[in-house]
Amino acid sequence: ATLNFGSPFQWIYAVVLQPDGKIVVAGSAVGDAYPLCALARYKPDGSLDASFDDDGMLVTDISSNSCSFEDLVLQADGKIIAVGWASNGVNNDFVLVRYNPDGSLDTTFSEDGIQVTDFASSNDTATGVALQTDSMIVVAGTGGLIGDVAVARYAPGGSLDDTFDGDGKLLVSVGGMDRGNDLALQPD
Helix, strand or coil, X not given: CCCCCCCCCEEEEEEEECCCCCEEEEEEEECCCCEEXXXXXXXXXXXXXXXXXXXXXXXXXXXXXXXXXXXXXXXXXXXXXXXXXXXXXXXXXEEEXXXXXXXXXXXXXXXXXXXXXXXXXXXXXXXXXXXXXXXXXXXXXXXXXXXXXXXXXXXXXXCECCCCCCCCEEEECCCCCCCCCCCCCCCC
């Protein structure tokens, strides 16, 4: 299967398989001048699923600047959470976007479907996401002024969970330039 958003460049960074066999992919596609967050959904036979945003693919402009999705997770209700980064014009921030199963933004999540999180006014990139059994959303990546492992936890509605390290986000320095690329949840 191929993908063409009608732009010269497309990148796929994450893939998830739905229980019905459909395949959701996430990444970015170059818009007029910069990459935009992109999703597409395929049927099990490899054709685009036209029931997803009318043509099987969508682009979300988060901040009128560049952005990209780096990972995905499916909720039990079929909603899709995509995480990555979005430029604020100066640097990048974590971005989480929740979509309904049909590809529309879920406006019950953070009021507009989009949650942007800044770690210390630095270049922040969310590269991994997982769902806890209580529906809390855990996101990991890189953030902070010198580049640390960044972890944030969000309530099901999209707000930062302040019971996690007092403000919902945590930077961990392992020494030097650190990077979080993925995460996994332990049973506890």
